[in-house]
Amino acid sequence: MNAVKYFVTDLMPYMTAAIFLLGFYWKIRKWAKSPRNLHWELFPYPQSNAEQIGELIVEVVILHSLFLHNRKIWLPSLAMHWGIYHGLIGLLLLTAGLPRSVLFGFAGAVLLTLGALGLIIVRLSFKELRSISAPQDYIQLVMLAAIGLTTLTSNIPVQYLVLKDYIRGLASFNPDTAINSAIFLPLLLLQIFILYMPFSRMSHFAAKYFTYHKVKWGEPQ
Amino acid sequence: MNKLFDEYRVLSDRILKPQDERVPSFLKAMESSLSSQDNWTFYLPYLLSLENCMKCGTCAEVCPVYQEKKEQIYHPVQRADMLRKIYQRYFTFTGRHLPFLVGAEDLTEAKLNELAESFYRCTVCRRCAYVCPVAIDNGLLVREGRKILDAIGIAPDELKEKGTQLQLKMGNATGAATPAFKNMIEFLEEDIEDTRGYELEIPVDKEGSNFLLMHNAGDYMAFSETVMGAAEVFNAAGVDWTLNSPDTGVNDAVNYGLFFSDVEFTEVIKAQIETTKKLGADTLVIGECGHAYEAMKYLVQRLIPKEERPFEVKSILELMDEWIKQGRIKVDPSKNPDPVTYHDACKYGRLSGLYEQPRRILEASCLDFREMYPNREMSYCCGGGSGFAIMEKGDFKKFRMEYYGKVKAAQIKDNGAQVVALACSNCKGQFRDIINHFNLPVRYAGISELVANALVR
Numbered sequence: 001m002n003a004v005k006y007f008v009t010d011l012m013p014y015m016t017a018a019i020f021l022l023g024f025y026w027k028i029r030k031w032a033k034s035p036r037n038l039h040w041e042l043f044p045y046p047q048s049n050a051e052q053i054g055e056l057i058v059e060v061v062i063l064h065s066l067f068l069h070n071r072k073i074w075l076p077s078l079a080m081h082w083g084i085y086h087g088l089i090g091l092l093l094l095t096a097g098l099p100r101s102v103l104f105g106f107a108g109a110v111l112l113t114l115g116a117l118g119l120i121i122v123r124l125s126f127k128e129l130r131s132i133s134a135p136q137d138y139i140q141l142v143m144l145a146a147i148g149l150t151t152l153t154s155n156i157p158v159q160y161l162v163l164k165d166y167i168r169g170l171a172s173f174n175p176d177t178a179i180n181s182a183i184f185l186p187l188l189l190l191q192i193f194i195l196y197m198p199f200s201r202m203s204h205f206a207a208k209y210f211t212y213h214k215v216k217w218g219e220p221q
Numbered sequence: 222m223n224k225l226f227d228e229y230r231v232l233s234d235r236i237l238k239p240q241d242e243r244v245p246s247f248l249k250a251m252e253s254s255l256s257s258q259d260n261w262t263f264y265l266p267y268l269l270s271l272e273n274c275m276k277c278g279t280c281a282e283v284c285p286v287y288q289e290k291k292e293q294i295y296h297p298v299q300r301a302d303m304l305r306k307i308y309q310r311y312f313t314f315t316g317r318h319l320p321f322l323v324g325a326e327d328l329t330e331a332k333l334n335e336l337a338e339s340f341y342r343c344t345v346c347r348r349c350a351y352v353c354p355v356a357i358d359n360g361l362l363v364r365e366g367r368k369i370l371d372a373i374g375i376a377p378d379e380l381k382e383k384g385t386q387l388q389l390k391m392g393n394a395t396g397a398a399t400p401a402f403k404n405m406i407e408f409l410e411e412d413i414e415d416t417r418g419y420e421l422e423i424p425v426d427k428e429g430s431n432f433l434l435m436h437n438a439g440d441y442m443a444f445s446e447t448v449m450g451a452a453e454v455f456n457a458a459g460v461d462w463t464l465n466s467p468d469t470g471v472n473d474a475v476n477y478g479l480f481f482s483d484v485e486f487t488e489v490i491k492a493q494i495e496t497t498k499k500l501g502a503d504t505l506v507i508g509e510c511g512h513a514y515e516a517m518k519y520l521v522q523r524l525i526p527k528e529e530r531p532f533e534v535k536s537i538l539e540l541m542d543e544w545i546k547q548g549r550i551k552v553d554p555s556k557n558p559d560p561v562t563y564h565d566a567c568k569y570g571r572l573s574g575l576y577e578q579p580r581r582i583l584e585a586s587c588l589d590f591r592e593m594y595p596n597r598e599m600s601y602c603c604g605g606g607s608g609f610a611i612m613e614k615g616d617f618k619k620f621r622m623e624y625y626g627k628v629k630a631a632q633i634k635d636n637g638a639q640v641v642a643l644a645c646s647n648c649k650g651q652f653r654d655i656i657n658h659f660n661l662p663v664r665y666a667g668i669s670e671l672v673a674n675a676l677v678r
């Protein structure tokens with residue numbers, strides 16, 4: 001057990017980071033190196049950089065397309081995405097050593113869990129969604145819900161100091177092996193998910209740059 | 222013909238060869254479609270659309286085919302997945318080794334038949350792509366699928382044998398030779414004289430003119446009011462213009478390659494460019510034909526270098542709009558007193574951004590212009606898109622009416638217009654059928670026809 005724990009807490013994070021970065025590099029390079037496709041934009045599209053960034057922010061923050069055209073999955077999807085955003089902010093604050101990170105981590109985990117569970121329920125309850133779903137579509141939601149749930153049961157507020165030292169240890173390539181076992185499970189799940197991202201459509205957030213900037217949005221007129 | 226997918230059959234047995242072994246060649250053609258060299262024209266959006274669909278179903282919420290009866294077989298993702306499952310099974314690591322996980326499936330001859338038919342149940346209107354949160358393009362996947370099918374010899378004869386191939390051979394997809402074409406022009410001149418009471422000469426094959434006007438050749442027979450209207454407007458504007466006969470090369474703006482094959486598309490567009498160069502026109506004006514405009518205005522840009530296209534391209538809509546604004550032509554809206562509405566053709570609107578020009582023209586030349594809803598970027602495809610307007614075999618007209626026509630008919634009834642103004646030849650074909658089929662108390666008219674009717678001389 002100690003060896004496994006050592007692997008997950010002390011070695012795997014570096015592997016995960018490396019594979020995540022390499023995987024994304026490979027994927028994005030493939031997209032970026034693609035020959036320029038024929039004009040295929042859809043009108044109207046935002047013209048200036050400011051307009052484009054504006055539209056991007058609105059889409060990322062409130063999931064505008066879903067709000068307008070697919071309301072039934074909008075709320076759970078919004079909760080899930082906001083959960084992820086909060087988690088990321090929490091992680092940043094944690095790295096910076098700010099106690100407020102606990103709040104963000106907690107809110108993130110709650111939103112992520114509710115959102116992912118909500119999406120599983122919606123996906124299962126509408127026939128038109130069920131019939132276009134493969135096992136993968138449920139597995140990734142279950143994974144996200146599990147990350148949220150295990151984070152909640154690990155009692156994050158209490159773990160704050162431990163986590164802070166752990167992250168700092170990782171960053172200085174001198175991980176603190178004395179990590180609390182309550183963090184073990186969410187940490188493992190999170191890493192599996194991060195490993196999965198570049199090789200699945202969980203990279204859609206990066207794909208969006210290309211689908212919007214290179215295809216859907218044409219040149220300024 | 223046996224039914225293979227639903228109650229319609231677009232591809233005849235002769236073309237589809239449903240009993241033959243075609244899977245290996247399909248897979249080979251698909252492999253080539255996935256090469257950034259062989260398929261550079263659409264490689265990036267193709268790959269992105271294959272790899273990043275989140276299965277959220279937003280596309281289905283706006284798809285005119287699916288929304289009509291919510292039949293699962295017409296779900297945009299279900300259709301795109303027919304191709305995606307093959308992609309995953311044969312061309313991705315996960316799909317090869319863990320097919321059940323991602324829903325990858327072996328391709329069988331029966332599935333190939335279904336795919337081929339299914340890919341002719343979507344007009345590539347791209348309404349779905351406009352709202353997709355990830356900007357995944359189910360329409361594009363359909364078009365790519367059609368390209369693969371064409372590469373193994375499966376394409377509707379209306380679009381290929383009697384479409385692109387006939388156009389390249391005869392100069393137009395209607396198969397009209399020069400004498401017949403010239404007769405037709407004379408006839409139209411007489412018709413204008415009879416109805417309007419003045420003489421007008423329609424110039425043909427004039428070299429070095431400012432404007433070469435190329436219509437969808439189908440208009441000469443089916444929608445001659447548009448051709449006559451355009452002639453009247455060009456005449457009233459007092460510009461140096463000409464039509465052209467098949468003697469000069471291609472005299473048909475259509476490019477059905479846009480609907481099913483980049484190879485055919487390129488051949489046709491090259492022939493059109495050659496013709497324009499030969500006639501030495503400064504501007505090639507695309508008549509009332511949406512896809513022809515998209516092709517010559519946008520798709521051509523990265524396909525043929527600018528220096529090989531030494532002329533401007535304009536839609537007749539842009540010209541009429543400019544001329545009205547400049548006062549070059551004068552219109553009196555009271556000559557078109559009936560309530561008029563405008564249908565945004567997908568190819569003019571979402572795909573080319575010509576939203577304001579037709580509206581300004583109609584507001585200037587009609588007394589009562591009213592919008593139909595939804596419109597502009599959310600306009601519903603009429604159902605004539607991607608070649609459908611000229612496809613009738615296998616009870617297909619019924620499909621066009623039941624799945625697209627119904628929505629359009631309801632929109633027209635709602636806004637009480639008596640005239641539906643149309644700027645696209647394929648839309649005209651479809652609306653002619655919709656009006657008959659649903660017995661609507663309206664008529665359709667080309668924009669040029671309405672402007673001509675409002676001309677003040």
Ligand code: SF4
Pocket residue numbers: 273274275276277278279280281298352353354355356357358359
């Ligand atoms: S809206 Fe886009 S991401 Fe959602 S299911 Fe349709 S194609 Fe896929």
Ligand code: SF4
Pocket residue numbers: 283284285286287297342343344345346347348349350359360602
């Ligand atoms: S392109 Fe149009 S018809 Fe085809 S799936 Fe999308 S919305 Fe439906």
